[in-house]
Amino acid sequence: MREMGIVLFPCLLLLSTSLTKGYAAITRASPLSLGQTLSSPGGTYELGFFSPNNSQNQYLGIWFKKLTPRVIVWVANREKPVTNLVANLTISINGSLILLDSSQNVVWSTRTPSTSNKCHAKLLDTGNLVIVDDVSGSILWQSFDNLGDTMLPQSSLMYNRATGEKRVLTSWKSTSDPSPGDFVIQIMQQVPPQVFTMRGSTPYGRSGPWAKTKFAGVPLMDESYASPFSLSPDVENGTINFSYLQRNSEFSRVVITSEGSTKLFQYNGTGWRLGYESPGNPCDLYSACGPFGVCVTSNPTKCNCIKGFVPKSMEEWKRGNMTSGCVRRTKLSCQTNSSTKIQGKGTDVFYRMANVASRCGSADFSAEVQLAYCERYNC
Structure with a gap:
């Protein structure tokens, strides 16, 4: 804060x-x-x-x-x-x-x-x-x-699909230097819309697609969590606005910090209370474990490869840098230009994974398509 x-x-x-x-x-x-x-x-x-x-x-x-x-x-x-x-x-x-x-x-x-x-x-x-x-x-x-690093109630992020105009939050360079820092929060043009945190031109974190009342990539936004955030399209003007409501507090604010965290603060009469923070853990970072990697919050090593894959660079993984992700242990037996289904031994099949949230570029697809085309979309 x-x-x-x-x-x-x-x-x-x-x-x-x-x-x-x-x-x-x-x-x-x-x-x-x-x-x-x-x-x-x-x-x-x-x-x-x-x-x-x-x-x-x-x-x-x-x-x-x-x-x-x-x-x-x-x-x-x-x-x-x-x-x-x-x-x-x-x-x-x-x-x-x-x-x-x-x-x-x-x-x-x-x-x-x-x-x-x-x-x-x-x-x-x-x-x-x-x-x-x-x-x-x-x-x-x-x-x-013309927002800075803070969004107040009744202000909003905005994206105009017709003109490409954006209203974003830009972090301070440091807690004592208000010049523009490394991180920007903005609405992206995907359909359905998403909110991204960018570090320069590289995605740092994202909300996942908007699903009627919540962002698919934010676990806290379930039926038990009364989200203060809202995303509303203005069809007439061709714009999308992202804002939040002020609840149970006379003063509140949403800030993008110089370290890249999005935080919602509410004043409780004696001080500022942290009501929401993203990323909440290292696994919330965009592509934290790279292509075909799975980030496990309860795992001290943080990253695992999905079934049939191995670390792309074991040396980097040993040093704690797992962003290069994983590669296939063996090549696919099918041909990419063939639609023929081969049955029996050696057949390439989908591996279904449950309770996994995608943090890479093709996350708008289903889990099966995500795994099949992850390399193609370079997530």
Whole structure:
């Protein structure tokens, strides 16, 4: 869990009380500067500047206002911190939110596709920072469309099948560095949909296909587990949204950690309680034992080969690296281009395996087809 103390430099402590009072909105006439905060109407969330680990780097972020220590749930300029003691968040002429440094250089911008010069920015009690057109009242931009490493109730991951647009979670580089890290959670385009955790371009973990009310690859999502997660298609807009409900807690959040874990935290009044974590064990990792390998949580060696297979590299297995998987002990007797069924000795047959969840690329198929075509699909 990432909890962060916010460091204020000594000169900032001399700011007047009026400067530290929470703003109701940001306009061109009233920008937000270091030492100032923007509060949501009910005082649930707060927007302001923070500096992790006593560094000189200043970031614009959102956190739970009522909780100590502060927990950062969104960062604007995560790729480019302000490195001096002067920064201002204001509205540009075309209606974009822009973060300026002491030299009036643009550090970060929403790049709002709008020509409105009559708008303001405010923070909602959902934790959503929005730019609102003063005339029409429409939302021109929102932070919920530009997620960081945290998903809050009423925000969601998204995939647009028509355009390929994605809304993802991206981990911090470390617990004290909000720049983009190695892990990304996203909805993939398979039918039925799945949620993948990617490490760069390589799958790290996955949910399995969505099966009406649960993900097939998440054992906890059975009849006895009241899942807070939901996946809903928007047929009209061609999008798929993945979100979660807030249950039995005033505050909650889903985070992708810098180590690649997906965690659901709920505040119980005194601290954060871990309500869900994935991967829950090493066998939940994508292709943990490689092709034709079976990961057994109760087995100290973790990986076994299925019947008729042996480790591809015994040396690697002895060193604890089993991702290369297994190969056939003997070659198949049938021809790949033949549909003739041969009966009797030496016949190639399917080996049925029970209580096994697939963690490789062709997992949408049945267990029998999975075993037969695993090599072809390079899982």
